[in-house]
Amino acid sequence: MTISREVEAGLERAVAHASPLPRNEGTSLELDWVEGVRVNLSAVERRAATLTTRRSVKKEWQAAWLLKAVTLIDLTTLAGDDTPGRVRRLCAKAMHPVRQDLLDALGVGDLRITTGAVCVYHDMVPAAVAALRGSGVPVAAVATGFPAGLSPFETRIEEIRRSVAAGAAEIDIVISRRHALTHDWEALYEELRLFRQACGPAHMKAILATGELGTLRNVYRASLVAMMAGSDFIKTSTGKEPVNATLPVSLVMARAIREYFERTGVAVGFKPAGGLRTAKDALAWLVLMKEELGRRWLEPDLFRIGASSLLADIERQLEHHVTGRYSATYRHPLG
Amino acid sequence: MSVKEIFETLEYGPAPEAADVAWAWLERHGRRFGHFIGGRFVKPVAGETFATHHPGDGTELAQAAQGDERDVAKAVKAARAALPAWRGLGGPGRARYLYALARHVQKHARLLAVLEALDNGKPIRETRDLDVPLVARHFYHHAGWAQLLDEEFADYEGVGVCAQIIPWNFPLLMLAWKVAPALAAGNTVVLKPAEFTPLTALLFAELANEVGLPAGVFNVVTGDGRTGAALVEADGIDKVAFTGSTEVGRSIRRATAGRGVKLSLELGGKSPFIVFDDADLDSAVEGVVDAIWFNQGQVCCAGSRLLVQESVAKRMEAKLIARMETLREGPSLDKGIDIGAIIAPVQLAKIERLVDQGRAEGARCYQPSWSAPKDGWYYPPTLFTEVSPAAAIAQEEIFGPVIVSLTFRTPAEAVELANDTRYGLAASVWTENVNLALDVAPKLKAGVVWVNCTNQFDAAAGFGGYRESGFGREGGREGMFEYLRPRYEARLTRYAAADLAPPAPASDLDAGLEGSQGSGGVFAPIDRTPKLYIGGKQKRPDGNYSYPVLSVAGARVGDAPLGNRKDVRDAVEAAAKSTAWTQATAHARAQVLYYVAENLAVRAPEFEERLRGLVGGTRKAAGREVEKSVDRLFAAAAYADKYDGRVHPTPMRNVTLAMNEAYDVLAVVCPDEAPLLAFVSLVAPALAMGNRVVAVPSARWPLLATDLYQVFDTSDVPGGAINIVTGVRDELAKVLAQHDAVEAMWYVGSAEGSAMVERESAGNLKATWVNAGKARDWYDDAQAAGPELLRRAVRVKNIWVPYGE
Numbered sequence A: 001m002t003i004s005r006e007v008e009a010g011l012e013r014a015v016a017h018a019s020p021l022p023r024n025e026g027t028s029l030e031l032d033w034v035e036g037v038r039v040n041l042s043a044v045e046r047r048a049a050t051l052t053t054r055r056s057v058k059k060e061w062q063a064a065w066l067l068k069a070v071t072l073i074d075l076t077t078l079a080g081d082d083t084p085g086r087v088r089r090l091c092a093k094a095m096h097p098v099r100q101d102l103l104d105a106l107g108v109g110d111l112r113i114t115t116g117a118v119c120v121y122h123d124m125v126p127a128a129v130a131a132l133r134g135s136g137v138p139v140a141a142v143a144t145g146f147p148a149g150l151s152p153f154e155t156r157i158e159e160i161r162r163s164v165a166a167g168a169a170e171i172d173i174v175i176s177r178r179h180a181l182t183h184d185w186e187a188l189y190e191e192l193r194l195f196r197q198a199c200g201p202a203h204m205k206a207i208l209a210t211g212e213l214g215t216l217r218n219v220y221r222a223s224l225v226a227m228m229a230g231s232d233f234i235k236t237s238t239g240k241e242p243v244n245a246t247l248p249v250s251l252v253m254a255r256a257i258r259e260y261f262e263r264t265g266v267a268v269g270f271k272p273a274g275g276l277r278t279a280k281d282a283l284a285w286l287v288l289m290k291e292e293l294g295r296r297w298l299e300p301d302l303f304r305i306g307a308s309s310l311l312a313d314i315e316r317q318l319e320h321h322v323t324g325r326y327s328a329t330y331r332h333p334l335g
Numbered sequence B: 001m002s003v004k005e006i007f008e009t010l011e012y013g014p015a016p017e018a019a020d021v022a023w024a025w026l027e028r029h030g031r032r033f034g035h036f037i038g039g040r041f042v043k044p045v046a047g048e049t050f051a052t053h054h055p056g057d058g059t060e061l062a063q064a065a066q067g068d069e070r071d072v073a074k075a076v077k078a079a080r081a082a083l084p085a086w087r088g089l090g091g092p093g094r095a096r097y098l099y100a101l102a103r104h105v106q107k108h109a110r111l112l113a114v115l116e117a118l119d120n121g122k123p124i125r126e127t128r129d130l131d132v133p134l135v136a137r138h139f140y141h142h143a144g145w146a147q148l149l150d151e152e153f154a155d156y157e158g159v160g161v162c163a164q165i166i167p168w169n170f171p172l173l174m175l176a177w178k179v180a181p182a183l184a185a186g187n188t189v190v191l192k193p194a195e196f197t198p199l200t201a202l203l204f205a206e207l208a209n210e211v212g213l214p215a216g217v218f219n220v221v222t223g224d225g226r227t228g229a230a231l232v233e234a235d236g237i238d239k240v241a242f243t244g245s246t247e248v249g250r251s252i253r254r255a256t257a258g259r260g261v262k263l264s265l266e267l268g269g270k271s272p273f274i275v276f277d278d279a280d281l282d283s284a285v286e287g288v289v290d291a292i293w294f295n296q297g298q299v300c301c302a303g304s305r306l307l308v309q310e311s312v313a314k315r316m317e318a319k320l321i322a323r324m325e326t327l328r329e330g331p332s333l334d335k336g337i338d339i340g341a342i343i344a345p346v347q348l349a350k351i352e353r354l355v356d357q358g359r360a361e362g363a364r365c366y367q368p369s370w371s372a373p374k375d376g377w378y379y380p381p382t383l384f385t386e387v388s389p390a391a392a393i394a395q396e397e398i399f400g401p402v403i404v405s406l407t408f409r410t411p412a413e414a415v416e417l418a419n420d421t422r423y424g425l426a427a428s429v430w431t432e433n434v435n436l437a438l439d440v441a442p443k444l445k446a447g448v449v450w451v452n453c454t455n456q457f458d459a460a461a462g463f464g465g466y467r468e469s470g471f472g473r474e475g476g477r478e479g480m481f482e483y484l485r486p487r488y489e490a491r492l493t494r495y496a497a498a499d500l501a502p503p504a505p506a507s508d509l510d511a512g513l514e515g516s517q518g519s520g521g522v523f524a525p526i527d528r529t530p531k532l533y534i535g536g537k538q539k540r541p542d543g544n545y546s547y548p549v550l551s552v553a554g555a556r557v558g559d560a561p562l563g564n565r566k567d568v569r570d571a572v573e574a575a576a577k578s579t580a581w582t583q584a585t586a587h588a589r590a591q592v593l594y595y596v597a598e599n600l601a602v603r604a605p606e607f608e609e610r611l612r613g614l615v616g617g618t619r620k621a622a623g624r625e626v627e628k629s630v631d632r633l634f635a636a637a638a639y640a641d642k643y644d645g646r647v648h649p650t651p652m653r654n655v656t657l658a659m660n661e662a663y664d665v666l667a668v669v670c671p672d673e674a675p676l677l678a679f680v681s682l683v684a685p686a687l688a689m690g691n692r693v694v695a696v697p698s699a700r701w702p703l704l705a706t707d708l709y710q711v712f713d714t715s716d717v718p719g720g721a722i723n724i725v726t727g728v729r730d731e732l733a734k735v736l737a738q739h740d741a742v743e744a745m746w747y748v749g750s751a752e753g754s755a756m757v758e759r760e761s762a763g764n765l766k767a768t769w770v771n772a773g774k775a776r777d778w779y780d781d782a783q784a785a786g787p788e789l790l791r792r793a794v795r796v797k798n799i800w801v802p803y804g805e
Helices: A005-017 A031-035 A041-054 A059-072 A084-095 A100-105 A122-132 A153-165 A177-181 A185-199 A216-228 A247-264 A279-292 A310-323 B003-009 B020-028 B069-088 B090-107 B109-120 B124-152 B171-184 B199-210 B225-233 B246-256 B281-292 B310-325 B345-360 B411-418 B434-443 B476-483 B487-491 B565-577 B579-583 B586-602 B604-615 B619-640 B677-688 B703-713 B729-738 B751-763 B787-792
Strands: A073-076 A117-120 A139-143 A170-174 A203-207 A233-235 A269-271 A305-307 B035-037 B040-042 B049-053 B060-065 B156-158 B161-165 B188-192 B218-220 B239-243 B262-266 B271-275 B303-309 B364-366 B382-385 B402-408 B426-430 B448-451 B484-486 B532-534 B537-539 B546-550 B556-561 B646-648 B654-661 B665-669 B692-696 B722-724 B744-747 B767-770 B795-802
Touching: A031 A216, A041 A247, A041 A279, A041 B124, A041 B281, A059 A073, A059 A279, A059 A310, A059 B003, A073 A084, A073 A310, A084 A117, A084 A122, A100 A310, A117 A122, A117 A170, A122 A139, A122 A153, A139 A153, A153 A170, A153 A185, A170 A185, A177 A185, A177 A216, A185 A203, A185 A216, A216 A233, A216 A247, A233 A247, A247 A269, A247 A279, A279 A310, A305 A310, B020 B109, B035 B069, B040 B199, B060 B199, B069 B161, B069 B188, B069 B218, B069 B225, B090 B109, B090 B124, B090 B171, B090 B199, B109 B124, B109 B171, B109 B199, B124 B171, B156 B487, B161 B171, B161 B225, B171 B188, B171 B199, B171 B239, B171 B476, B188 B225, B199 B218, B225 B239, B225 B246, B239 B246, B239 B476, B246 B262, B246 B751, B271 B281, B271 B411, B281 B303, B281 B310, B281 B402, B281 B426, B303 B310, B303 B411, B303 B426, B310 B364, B310 B382, B310 B402, B345 B364, B345 B402, B402 B411, B411 B434, B426 B434, B434 B448, B434 B795, B476 B484, B476 B646, B476 B654, B476 B795, B484 B487, B532 B565, B532 B703, B556 B703, B565 B665, B565 B692, B565 B722, B565 B729, B586 B604, B586 B619, B586 B677, B586 B703, B604 B619, B604 B703, B619 B677, B665 B677, B665 B729, B677 B692, B677 B703, B677 B787, B692 B729, B703 B722, B729 B744, B729 B751, B744 B751, B751 B767
Parallel strands: A073 A117, A073 A305, A117 A139, A139 A170, A170 A203, A203 A233, A233 A269, B161 B188, B161 B239, B188 B218, B239 B262, B271 B303, B271 B426, B303 B402, B382 B402, B426 B448, B448 B795, B665 B692, B665 B744, B692 B722, B744 B767
Antiparallel strands: B035 B040, B035 B218, B049 B060, B156 B484, B364 B382, B532 B537, B532 B722, B546 B556, B646 B654, B654 B795
């Protein structure tokens, strides 16, 4: 039930050096655990609302936190009109997300600040892999009939395999919402097990599409099942649902991650996606992670933010910190 | 620290709120304040001042005036002088001022928040996000009551000059809770803020001037407990409202006894925080944070007794211990802290003493690994487990960030443990089962119950205690009544001394005998022996004495049992046990009361005879009293299922149920006159609302009541619902007033008796309603029937039930 001392100590070391964590191999499906979940919406909303009013980061602290946020971004383009050229531009931005003169002024010019990953559709994976070669920035591909997840099961599996083969190091899969909505946890577990198998060495991020799950209790349960099935990350949304990442939903998922960690000793990552557009949003989610899961969950191997426009706002805030003047968007290179 | 270093550690760093505007305000006053009397700051008569400090580092903020009785007298005089014009403005006229105060509080919200955080030491987050917005909300809400006063409280008027004494834990919010309803109802105010935190009240006084509040309507006299005592004892006050400790509340109860001063007390607590095994435990943990680590635990309604179902106790404990680690304690003006400093060294010492005692008593003590700042009066969050219910830390109000944890096995046991306290302010219930929540909430002896939440406050909802947590409500419709009185009260006149003559003593066996000779008629009458009526049975009095009952003409009509303190004890015991009456549905109670009315009507001629034999008068007059009594029973029966609670529209997604709840035991002491009608008028509404009643009927003519128990016996009244003890009124009244199991008491009799009841009620702080020696017209429905009696027959419990899935 409680975190073993050893695990805690291991985590401490990992914080110091961000040493690689063991992957989540999953567990058997523990239905009693899943069905025993209780979530009180009003209480969760209250906690979510005060998370950001109870903490504040200012000045140097704010700059450092925003820089950290940059390293957590899965810089994303998931549009029908994506082209290799567009993706190459995005990758260039991912490798140099903040102007070097600003980094120098902040005293972090020697840190290799990149985004956490670049996230694209399967067809764009080769272009991204080529553009990012040698940079250490991984390519994430959305898969399994993203965003609805309703294509034939075999093709969903095949999508994963092909993206991995094309060089994607991370696969953002979508779950079958119907399994969660009908509480067919066995079916959800089996599906995710097979997805995880197909991922092989690539890390699996399970998108729960929380905006379509109806209740926070379903979100918590689906989170648990996804972790039991071996997800490396659980992720809120595709960005295509009417409601994407919210703080209450994220709080519930973070609590599920904490409980899974307490019971199994395995740390699973979290990725809110969709709806995070401002530096203030980024800070809110960082606070949430630090408060609910601790410092270790502020590293890219356990926390990502799926966003496309967030970076631009952070750049402006960083420049403001350096110059004391409010910045303009056009002063920062496009992605 | 460099950006690079912080990039690694990701610590929060300092996030100070600027205090320059607040300091400038203090400097503008030379950091020295007088009292605020008659619309301006005036120097204290004696010239004495005291320092107020910032608890975060002990810095002196300013000197405030130490008020004495001369300052108080000046303030009361100013308030009295302002009263006629303020009343004359009318509700809508006053509403404009209350609205302006609300707007002004909002305009100066940050200054108020910063000043409050400086003076009190609580986090700026709390003053900024909770205290000050609630203050504004309170004035808005009560601007509304002022506007609607004539429609909503047509038969009521303001009480007059209100003396209000507030604590240091929510200085400005408590000001709002007191001042807003008082002003709305057409009263003027003398406010005494706590000596640790006088500043925001003085700033508020300035705001009141800025909105043009007429001079004298709102006055502030600062000082310590001596000033408060002087205010309570001042001539010319009509009402005292106090929030603070139970001990001081008791002394105020005694000090105001018999002076015709209306009183409301909001006192201490040791509120239970109940976690059932089907609760959302992570949310319950945050609930504990809001319950006991809010305002450093210096909250009268703080959830300070954690009751956890055994099956989840270990998990809950582990989660709490982990959660304590991530709390941040520090300067009140840091925007990133959860816990600020304790108000004063004396309070800190008390917390330390109780925690030491808890450790010594063998409880297990948990505190976070980080240590509290040393430069101010800080205390770390503390959890005790393995606490026995008898331990001092489980019984005493600590008033600090310390929670004690106990376990229970069943819902019934949870309720039993929760109610095992002299206090009864608030309770919090955590479960995902609506059946369980709504079953437990009414069983908890507390004025406020929060389901799956805690420490929720709003101007539209009543707040106040059961038991030794005080009486009266603040907020909502129920709170307005604390500043109003029925219009008829002003017209009542005192009993003539002759009306209050005690009955003949038990030793006077010859009394009235000559007058009753030869009244037997053809057949010698069979002797009737009236008895006490206790637990549904006729009982001989413990002392086995009777006293003669004489007619108005002086003839001996019979004997009545002379009840003593043991009979009162037995009657209260019987009433306390008779839970069936309270638990019966309102419809069932109505049926019984209708049945009583029916059976009384059947025996009307007999009761008319009895009345004529005792009080004399015409047949018509006797018939009228019986008929009116039947009518009152009908009215009470009618109200039983209609004087219902409310759903308060508090500004969150929830239902706030304001439930009218009966007292466990309500004592009713009746006047001599109208021996049937007065008894029925008082007892019937008390029964209708589900109270179990111990009644002392007309001491002079008790035989109407003793005749009536035969009616009760034939009308399905369950045993113990109504108990009748006859005897010497004020002797019995004193025993009742002192009895700790009597939760409320009505007394109609002499001025001295009224004073005695109020004074003696201080033991358990029962809610009293006395006539101050004034006679009432029992035939006037405004005085002897209707909502005022029903209101006095219940206490309002506010149950907050947030919802959403």
